Amino acid sequence: MSKRQRIIPVWLGILVFLVAFIAGAVSKFAIQPSWAKEYSAKWSDEIGTLTTDLPYGEGDEQKFDLYLPKDNSREAYGLAVYLHAGGFTSGDKSDDRDMLAWLCKKGYVAAGINYTLARDLGGVSSNGASVYTQSNEIKAAIPEVIKAAAAAGYPIDKMTIAGGSAGHALAMIYSYRDAKEAPVPVVFTFGAVGPSCFYREDWDCYGMTGEDEQSYQITMAMFSAMLGELIPIERVKDGSYLEMMKPISAMEWITPDAPPTVVAYGTYDRVQSFKASLRLKAALEKNGVDFRYFEMPHSGHGLQNDSRIQKQWIMAIDKYLDKYMPL
Amino acid sequence: MERNKKKAIVLAVIVMIGFVLGRLAVRAFLNMLLGGTLFGGNIL
Numbered sequence: 001m002s003k004r005q006r007i008i009p010v011w012l013g014i015l016v017f018l019v020a021f022i023a024g025a026v027s028k029f030a031i032q033p034s035w036a037k038e039y040s041a042k043w044s045d046e047i048g049t050l051t052t053d054l055p056y057g058e059g060d061e062q063k064f065d066l067y068l069p070k071d072n073s074r075e076a077y078g079l080a081v082y083l084h085a086g087g088f089t090s091g092d093k094s095d096d097r098d099m100l101a102w103l104c105k106k107g108y109v110a111a112g113i114n115y116t117l118a119r120d121l122g123g124v125s126s127n128g129a130s131v132y133t134q135s136n137e138i139k140a141a142i143p144e145v146i147k148a149a150a151a152a153g154y155p156i157d158k159m160t161i162a163g164g165s166a167g168h169a170l171a172m173i174y175s176y177r178d179a180k181e182a183p184v185p186v187v188f189t190f191g192a193v194g195p196s197c198f199y200r201e202d203w204d205c206y207g208m209t210g211e212d213e214q215s216y217q218i219t220m221a222m223f224s225a226m227l228g229e230l231i232p233i234e235r236v237k238d239g240s241y242l243e244m245m246k247p248i249s250a251m252e253w254i255t256p257d258a259p260p261t262v263v264a265y266g267t268y269d270r271v272q273s274f275k276a277s278l279r280l281k282a283a284l285e286k287n288g289v290d291f292r293y294f295e296m297p298h299s300g301h302g303l304q305n306d307s308r309i310q311k312q313w314i315m316a317i318d319k320y321l322d323k324y325m326p327l
Numbered sequence: 328m329e330r331n332k333k334k335a336i337v338l339a340v341i342v343m344i345g346f347v348l349g350r351l352a353v354r355a356f357l358n359m360l361l362g363g364t365l366f367g368g369n370i371l
Contacts, residue, residue, distance in 0.1 A: 007330070007333050007334055007337055008334060008337045008338065008341075012338075013337075013338075013341055016338055016341045016342060016345070017341050017342075017344070017345040018345070019345070020341065020342040020343070020344070020345025020346045020349065021345040021346070021348055021349040021352070022349060023345075023346055023349060024345060024346035024347060024348065024349020024350040024351075024352075024353075025349040025350065025352060025353045026349075027346070027349070027350060028349075028350050028353040028354065028371075029353070205362075266361075266362060266363065268358070268362035268363050268364065269361070269362050270360070270361060270362035271361060271362070296368070297367070297368070298363060298364045298366075298367040298368030298369075299361075299362070299363045299368065300357075300358060300360075300361035300362020300363040301361040301362060302357060302361040302363075304354075304357050304358075304361065304363060305354065305358075305363045305364065305367070305368035305369050306368040306369065307368070307369050308368075308369075309368075
């Protein structure tokens with residue numbers, strides 16, 4: 001003992017350990033994989049022109065940001081919409097500025113769209129906002145985005161819509177449910193960890209799977225909040241709630257005409273149901289859609305532990321963009 | 328000289344252990360919030 005103390009005083013050992021521990025913790029956030037820089041960009045005037053908070057409706061949150069590429073000489077442009085994450089209750093279009101800047105840098109007109117956030121998901125939201133109303137807001141916003149781009153001299157002839165988590169859910173709803181009414185063809189959709197369907201037996205992360213009163217109540221509260229309409233508990237019990245959930249269940253709208261799709265999910269997701277993503281995968285397969293499905297076997301909702309597969313996922317997105325949204 | 332060498336080795340080991348545990352602590356915290364495994368996938 002005395003010998004060790006003579007080499008390194010205990011206080012010095014503890015101090016060095018603490019500094020190294022903090023450095024290790026900070027490095028987890030500060031050090032990004034080298035490949036990540038290729039698929040992200042810091043916005044600057046060199047990339048193009050950014051116009052923020054353009055309205056598409058009367059609501060305070062019904063606004064979008066429009067990213068126009070520097071080159072304005074082309075006859076037509078592809079539009080890339082990216083919808084923000086935040087559990088349908090938080091987040092902002094500015095959160096995805098690096099992603100939108102990257103898409104714009106590639107040569108697309110890019111847009112981040114806000115939607116009216118639900119006050120909570122523990123019951124029907126006090127402001128009436130739900131996944132259903134949000135999906136309709138996105139549907140209403142797209143024609144306005146396209147009009148604004150055209151007015152600025154960037155006519156749009158096709159589009160992709162994408163997002164993360166809640167934004168991914170909304171992007172999939174637009175792609176599979178609403179694309180046939182879109183002003184331009186929706187040629188591709190991508191994203192990660194978005195809930196695509198609401199079979200309660202899949203949602204073990206929230207304790208909905210049991211055949212007991214508490215499980216029924218949790219299902220009723222959470223799914224009613226998402227739908228924006230009270231689901232009678234009898235309908236939870238007899239399974240007919242699934243028909244009610246269809247308007248916000250993107251997977252249920254997949255047909256052979258669904259746009260090509262690239263998605264990623266974490267096996268251990270505790271925020272939304274991983275099992276639901278397997279139904280999405282099966283529906284895409286069954287309908288012969290051109291898709292790539294990436295499972296991150298060590299990750300959860302943040303896809304945080306599988307950098308190698310994350311790279312494959314983003315490379316697939318890039319490849320599909322080049323294929324379906326050629327510049 | 329020998330003493331300084333031993334001191335440097337001990338300090339380096341402490342730094343490595345602290346650094347690795349710092350990264351693992353963040354991973355464990357994120358896993359608690361989002362889901363995920365403590366080992367596998369990314370090296371740390």
